[in-house]
Amino acid sequence: xxxxxxxxxxxxxxxxxxxxxxxxxxxxxxxxxxxxxxxxxxxxxxxxxxxxxxxxxxxxxxxxxxxxxxxxxxxxxxxxxxxxxxxxxxxxxxxxxxxxxxxxxxxxxxxxxxxxxxxxxxxxxxxxxxxxxxxxxxxxxxxxxxxxxxxxxxxxxxxxxxxxxxxxxxxxxxxxxxxxxxxxxxxxxxxxxxxxxxxxxxxxxxxxxxxxxxxxxxxxxxxxxxxxxxxxxxxxxxxxxxxxxxxxxxxxxxxxxxxxxxxxxxxxxxxxxxxxxxxxxxxxxxxxxxxxxxxxxxxxxxxxxxxxxxxxxxxxxxxxxxxxxxxxxxxxxxxxxxxxxxxxxxxxxxxxxxxxxxxxxxxxxxxxxxxxxxxxxxxxxxxxxxxxxxxxxxxxxxxxxxxxxxxxx
Amino acid sequence: xxxxxxxxxxxxxxxxxxxxxxxxxxxxxxxxxxxxxxxxxxxxxxxxxxxxxxxxxxxxxxxxxxxxxxxxxxxxxxxxxxxxxxxxxxxxxxxxxxxxxxxxxxxxxxxxxxxxxxxxxxxxxxxxxxxxxxxxxxxxxxxxxxxxxxxxxxxxxxxxxxxxxxxxxxxxxxxxxxxxxxxxxxxxxxxxxxxxxxxxxxxxxxxxxxxxxxxxxxxxxxxxxxxxxxxxxxxxxxxxxxxxxxxxxxxxxxxxxxxxxxxxxxxxxxxxxxxxxxxxxxxxxxxxxxxxxxxxxxxxxxxxxxxxxxxxxxxxxxxxxxxxxxxxxxxxxxxxxxxxxxxxxxxxxxxxxxxxxxxxxxxxxxxxxxxxxxxxxxxxxxxxxxxxxxxxxxxxxxxxxxxxxxxxx
Numbered sequence: 064x065x066x067x068x069x070x071x072x073x074x075x076x077x078x079x080x081x082x083x084x085x086x087x088x089x090x091x092x093x094x095x096x097x098x099x100x101x102x103x104x105x106x107x108x109x110x111x112x113x114x115x116x117x118x119x120x121x122x123x124x125x126x127x128x129x130x131x132x133x134x135x136x137x138x139x140x141x142x143x144x145x146x147x148x149x150x151x152x153x154x155x156x157x158x159x160x161x162x163x164x165x166x167x168x169x170x171x172x173x174x175x176x177x178x179x180x181x182x183x184x185x186x187x188x189x190x191x192x193x194x195x196x197x198x199x200x201x202x203x204x205x206x207x208x209x210x211x212x213x214x215x216x217x218x219x220x221x222x223x224x225x226x227x228x229x230x231x232x233x234x235x236x237x238x239x240x241x242x243x244x245x246x247x248x249x250x251x252x253x254x255x256x257x258x259x260x261x262x263x264x265x266x267x268x269x270x271x272x273x274x275x276x277x278x279x280x281x282x283x284x285x286x287x288x289x290x291x292x293x294x295x296x297x298x299x300x301x302x303x304x305x306x307x308x309x310x311x312x313x314x315x316x317x318x319x320x321x322x323x324x325x326x327x328x329x330x331x332x333x334x335x336x337x338x339x340x341x342x343x344x345x346x347x348x349x350x351x352x353x354x355x356x357x358x359x360x361x362x363x364x365x366x367x368x369x370x371x372x373x374x375x376x377x378x379x380x381x382x383x384x385x386x387x388x389x390x391x392x393x394x395x396x397x398x399x400x401x402x403x404x405x406x407x408x409x410x411x412x413x414x415x416x417x418x419x420x421x422x423x424x425x426x427x428x429x430x431x432x433x434x435x436x437x438x439x440x441x442x443x444x445x446x447x448x449x450x451x452x453x454x455x456x457x458x459x460x461x462x463x464x465x466x467x468x469x470x471x472x
Numbered sequence: 473x474x475x476x477x478x479x480x481x482x483x484x485x486x487x488x489x490x491x492x493x494x495x496x497x498x499x500x501x502x503x504x505x506x507x508x509x510x511x512x513x514x515x516x517x518x519x520x521x522x523x524x525x526x527x528x529x530x531x532x533x534x535x536x537x538x539x540x541x542x543x544x545x546x547x548x549x550x551x552x553x554x555x556x557x558x559x560x561x562x563x564x565x566x567x568x569x570x571x572x573x574x575x576x577x578x579x580x581x582x583x584x585x586x587x588x589x590x591x592x593x594x595x596x597x598x599x600x601x602x603x604x605x606x607x608x609x610x611x612x613x614x615x616x617x618x619x620x621x622x623x624x625x626x627x628x629x630x631x632x633x634x635x636x637x638x639x640x641x642x643x644x645x646x647x648x649x650x651x652x653x654x655x656x657x658x659x660x661x662x663x664x665x666x667x668x669x670x671x672x673x674x675x676x677x678x679x680x681x682x683x684x685x686x687x688x689x690x691x692x693x694x695x696x697x698x699x700x701x702x703x704x705x706x707x708x709x710x711x712x713x714x715x716x717x718x719x720x721x722x723x724x725x726x727x728x729x730x731x732x733x734x735x736x737x738x739x740x741x742x743x744x745x746x747x748x749x750x751x752x753x754x755x756x757x758x759x760x761x762x763x764x765x766x767x768x769x770x771x772x773x774x775x776x777x778x779x780x781x782x783x784x785x786x787x788x789x790x791x792x793x794x795x796x797x798x799x800x801x802x803x804x805x806x807x808x809x810x811x812x813x814x815x816x817x818x819x820x821x822x823x824x825x826x827x828x829x830x831x832x833x834x835x836x837x838x839x840x841x842x843x844x845x846x847x848x849x850x851x852x853x854x855x856x857x858x859x860x861x862x863x864x865x866x867x868x869x870x871x872x873x874x875x876x877x878x879x880x881x
Contacts, residue, residue, distance in 0.1 A: 326711075333560070
């Protein structure tokens, strides 16, 4: 075959075109999973897959696979990510990996490659988890980590059932989840953090992914009058929540050991200026690349909450929303990524992923690795999300090189 | 005349009947100012006033006055409070003072009293300030502290204009605000705090009222990914808000000097589990019976916020929502209250009011005082708000005795 080459201009053009789908009246991008906007994005992607000569298959959770079948019976090299978005999103998160996967297949076909294995380009359903929980749902179902019927029964805050929404938008496929078993899995993604930009590097060979612990904490105190209740008589749920937030920050800042702690969501009840909060409900997001440290952070939080119940006269309940152990990606695949970047003369480093990705689910059933490209300012989940065209092109080139090697085996 | 005596049973019955107005489907009492429920409550009160032979006058802010005119030209003794409620309220706050005032007039008329001055029973508009701000609005307008046109232009969170709502419920009167100038003012109220119950006393002769400082604080940081943003790179508006809440508590608990600090309302944006809050908006309620200490608390907060902007990389803006200096009630009136309680053999003490009341506004234009009765558990602004019938009766008796003295002068 000829030397395969990515059509960079087409890749960039498709990113813009897919990014134009799901704009609100104010121009914000919100292509939440299983909305009409998601259907429109899926239709666009499936059309491009068919134009590229791929066979489009959809499984029962709505995962889309663009298959390049070959005569040999073999598990495919899978390249994937997602095309659903958060609210007021950027255009790169997820879409870049799916469209680059498609560009890789197009480059290989254009060059007359004769793969020894099939290639599957995957777009997994509901990676973001904004509308339906858990996040990374499609890849989790694909990896056998979540029962398909449980996933289809998920309900959003308006009472819509996931399975019904999937059927409504025409993406309730009949392929059994996990039927397309990957030989190995690669995911190209924007970093969504500041590491590569700060280091002036083009490529991250992602060798691990942080463990994630999500909890919802509910603190119950007693509502009372702000002007007549002595400090000693208060059972202030809002104060207790504030103590938790400050404690989490002080602990992770003091340890300086790679643990991250975030309280992103918080509500008070009754939420009135002159009433002591009777209830505070907030989320805790803990992450660490090391399982032991993640557990230690969880244990420390649990002990702090116990002490708080005592000292502030409140009751505390916690609910686990998500828990994923840290993932070690396949060293051989990571090595291929680093070597490919080196051959292209691209500055690169091994690194951890701070965010969750479909790759962490697929890593349960196949060797997997990820490739990161820089995010300007480390910004993601935001309209300001941006990766320079040259960096987008370089990442797709590295993905192409690695896939070209893998399909020879 | 005969010895006047309060009809306790009728007073208690009316408290229950007025408390039945404004119940939601779930049974909760929410009679917010200028709602249909408020109209229904006003109609009930005005009907009772007319039955008692009083002349009902309504001013431009909707304050209702039940007047017992006498032949002498003189400023009236005014007895007042309010009948609007908070959300999910108790039945005593405000209503008790208005209905007891009416019961006093009825007792005096029944006994054939011939007052040397008129008596006015007042129900002031929007004391609670839940739907329209500021609170204590009707009495503030009456005292000349708020321009009537500014008050009528207040807008609620649904965009409804106060003046239009007042006209809609039929209580946009034509009496000029402040036209009925009180000779002196008395307000009987539940304590809404634990002091009297804890001391085993029936009557509080309220000689002062705490100063109140309300601010809204807006902290702006930067939204970013919870999993990829190093601690040192964060500008976490939620953490900054938590630091403020903890600081306020630590300062007032440490000083133990009578200052109260409460953060009752707090919102994060974007309020998502895996996004560092870009914005936190919260309220600060500071109270102290001493103006100097209240100012010191405000100054301390301002300095803390400045330091926080520096240490957390956030920007901070504050907005003053309300500010009232501490009030000293009229010593002669307070003395009459204490003496009347003593003559009735009721345990009593002088005390400060922790909550704001219409009396603090009327104190700007006339000698004023308040009478407190115990609140079980110190609870108020809550369905569990309760004062024992014997205590309600005793408070009304003391009010009657004081008014009977005042109308002789």
